[in-house]
Amino acid sequence: MSEPYLRPLPAKSPGTEPFWEAAAEHRLVIPKCQNCGDWNWIPYPGCRTCLSEDQVWTPASGYGTLMTWSIVSRGPPGFPSPYVTALVELDERPRSMVMLGNIVDTPHEDLKVGMRMQVVFEDIADEDISIWRFKAA
Amino acid sequence: MAFPSRKAAVVGVYLTEQGRGLPRTAWSLELEAIKGALDDAGLRPDQVDGLIPMAYVTPLNLHMAWTEQLGGKPITYLDVGSGAGAVAKAAAAIDAGLCKVCVIYFGNANNGNGPGAQKRHDKAPRVDDWDYMVHGAYMSVWYAMWTRAYMHQFNVRQEDLAEYSVIARYHATLNPASIMGKRGEITVDDVMNSRPIADPLHLLECPLDNDGGYAIVVAAEDIARDCKKKPIWVLGGAEATYTDSYRTITSPWISNEGAAVRRVGEMAFGNSGVTHDDIDVAGLYDCFPVTVARDLEELGFCKLGEGADYIKAGHLRLGGKMPSNTDGGLLSHSHNGNPSGMHTIEVVKQLRGECGERQVPDAKIGLTLAQGWAVHGLAGVAIMAAD
Numbered sequence: 390m391s392e393p394y395l396r397p398l399p400a401k402s403p404g405t406e407p408f409w410e411a412a413a414e415h416r417l418v419i420p421k422c423q424n425c426g427d428w429n430w431i432p433y434p435g436c437r438t439c440l441s442e443d444q445v446w447t448p449a450s451g452y453g454t455l456m457t458w459s460i461v462s463r464g465p466p467g468f469p470s471p472y473v474t475a476l477v478e479l480d481e482r483p484r485s486m487v488m489l490g491n492i493v494d495t496p497h498e499d500l501k502v503g504m505r506m507q508v509v510f511e512d513i514a515d516e517d518i519s520i521w522r523f524k525a526a
Numbered sequence: 527m528a529f530p531s532r533k534a535a536v537v538g539v540y541l542t543e544q545g546r547g548l549p550r551t552a553w554s555l556e557l558e559a560i561k562g563a564l565d566d567a568g569l570r571p572d573q574v575d576g577l578i579p580m581a582y583v584t585p586l587n588l589h590m591a592w593t594e595q596l597g598g599k600p601i602t603y604l605d606v607g608s609g610a611g612a613v614a615k616a617a618a619a620i621d622a623g624l625c626k627v628c629v630i631y632f633g634n635a636n637n638g639n640g641p642g643a644q645k646r647h648d649k650a651p652r653v654d655d656w657d658y659m660v661h662g663a664y665m666s667v668w669y670a671m672w673t674r675a676y677m678h679q680f681n682v683r684q685e686d687l688a689e690y691s692v693i694a695r696y697h698a699t700l701n702p703a704s705i706m707g708k709r710g711e712i713t714v715d716d717v718m719n720s721r722p723i724a725d726p727l728h729l730l731e732c733p734l735d736n737d738g739g740y741a742i743v744v745a746a747e748d749i750a751r752d753c754k755k756k757p758i759w760v761l762g763g764a765e766a767t768y769t770d771s772y773r774t775i776t777s778p779w780i781s782n783e784g785a786a787v788r789r790v791g792e793m794a795f796g797n798s799g800v801t802h803d804d805i806d807v808a809g810l811y812d813c814f815p816v817t818v819a820r821d822l823e824e825l826g827f828c829k830l831g832e833g834a835d836y837i838k839a840g841h842l843r844l845g846g847k848m849p850s851n852t853d854g855g856l857l858s859h860s861h862n863g864n865p866s867g868m869h870t871i872e873v874v875k876q877l878r879g880e881c882g883e884r885q886v887p888d889a890k891i892g893l894t895l896a897q898g899w900a901v902h903g904l905a906g907v908a909i910m911a912a913d
Contacts, residue, residue: 399655431656459670460725465644468662485777502678
C-alpha cells in the first residue's frame with residue numbers, strides 16, 4: 390500500500406471547477422480573454438491586459454521551457470525528499486505565463502535552463518483532484 | 527508636491543529578545559516592543575495616534591484592538607506595509623497632519639516560516655487553488671530558484687554570493703543580541719559545506735526562523751526635538767508592490783521582478799535629494815545572499831549582474847564603502863517572521879552612534895530597504911539622517 394498523500398491540495402474554490410474538471414481528464418485549460426485574446430495565469434477575475442471579465446477556460450498546448458528549478462532536500466511534512474520545484478514558461482503568447490510546479494519522471498542531471506517541458510497530471514490517490522506536474526518533453 | 531524631508535523623525539526603536547521558541551505570545555512581544563520604543567523616545571502610550579502593523583493582511587479590528595490596548599485617544603492614521611516604506615508613509619502622514627506619533631510594530635511567537643514550522647496532517651490540507659505550498663515552494667525554494675536563474679543569467683559563482691553569509695556572520699559576532707554571533711565567524715567553505723536545503727542553497731545561505739518583536743516610533747518635528755534621544759530625520763522614501771505574493775512570476779524574472787525595488791529606490795533618492803555616494807550605512811533586505819546582490823543592482827549601487835562582485839569586494843563589510851546589515855542581518859542576527867523593520871532599527875542605532883564595537887564612524891546618512899512576500903513583490907525604502 391502506498392503512503393497517503395499529505396501535501397497541501399487546492400481547495401477547488403468556486404469558479405475554478407472547469408480547471409479541475411479538465412485536470413481530471415489530464416488536460417490543461419487556462420482563462421483566455423474573449424475581448425483581447427490574451428491568456429491569464431494565474432486566473433484572475435479580470436484580464437490583466439484589458440480588465441474584461443469575459444474569459445473562457447481554453448485548452449493550452451501544455452508545453453513550455455524550464456526557467457529555473459530547485460532540488461529540495463528539506464521539505465515541509467508530507468513531501469518526499471528530495472523533490473523538484475520548478476518554474477516553466479508556457480508556450481502561449483503574447484504575454485508570457487510562468488507556471489510553478491513539481492518536476493517528475495526526469496533525471497535531475499538532465500535538467501537545464503531552457504529545456505523543453507510538458508505539463509502532465511497526477512491523479513491523487515483517495516482525493517478528488519488531479520495536480521499538474523512537469524516532465525521533460 | 528515634494529516629500530516632506532526633515533518634517534518627521536524616528537525617535538524611538540526597540541527590539542525584544544530574538545530567539546527560537548520564546549515562551550511568549552505575539553501580542554506580548556508587540557506590547558513590550560511598543561512600550562519599549564515609546565520609552566526610548568520619552569513618549570507616553572496615550573500620545574500615539576498612528577499605527578502601522580508590519581502585516582500584509584491586517585483585519586481592521588486588529589488596529590481597533592490596539593487602539594483600545596494603548597488606552598489613550600483615537601488613532602487617526604492606520605496603515606499596513608513594510609518597515610522602511612512604513613517609515614516613509616508615517617512621515618508623509620505626519621506632515622499632512624493626519625497624526626503626530628506613529629508606531630510601527632511587529633511580533634511573532636511560535637509561528638515560523640520554514641518547513642520545520644509546518645504542521646504534520648493526517649489528511650492533505652486544502653489551501654487556495656494557486657497556493658505555492660501545493661508544490662512545496664516555501665521561501666528557501668523560491669530563493670533557490672531565483673539564485674539558480676541569477677547565476678545562470680549572469681555567470682555568477684555561488685561562492686561569490688556566499689561571501690554575503692560570511693560578512694553577515696562577522697557583523698553578528700559584534701552584536702551581542704544576535705542569535706548566531708556567539709557561534710563565531712564562518713568562511714565561504716563553511717557555507718558551501720553546510721547542509722543542503724534547497725539546491726543550490728545550503729543552510730548557511732538561508733535565514734534564521736525565530737521569534738521576536740520590534741517597534742519603531744516616528745514623530746512630528748516639534749515632538750521629535752524634545753524626545754530623549756536625538757532625532758533621526760526622515761529625508762525621503764517610498765513603497766511599492768509589483769507581483770502577486772509568489773503566485774505569479776514575470777519573464778524575464780531577473781530585472782523585471784525587481785521593478786518594485788528599482789521604483790522605490792529611484793523615488794527615495796529623488797525625493798530625499800541624497801545621492802548614492804552620500805550613504806554612510808545601509809540596511810538591505812537580506813533573506814538570502816541573492817537578495818542582497820539584487821538589492822544593490824536595483825537600487826543603483828552597481829550594474830545588473832554585478833551585485834555579487836560588489837559583495838565580494840567587501841563594500842558591505844564594516845570598514846568598507848557602505849557597511850550594511852551591521853547587526854548580522856536576517857542570516858545571523860534574527861529573522862522573526864516579518865523582519866522588514868529590523869534593518870531600519872539597526873540603521874537608526876548607527877545614525878545615533880549607539881552601535882559600540884560595530885559602530886560605523888561618523889555615520890550621518892543611512893538607507894534602509896525592506897521587502898516582503900514576493901521577491902520584490904512589496905518593497906520600501908527610507909533614507910534617514912542624523913542632525
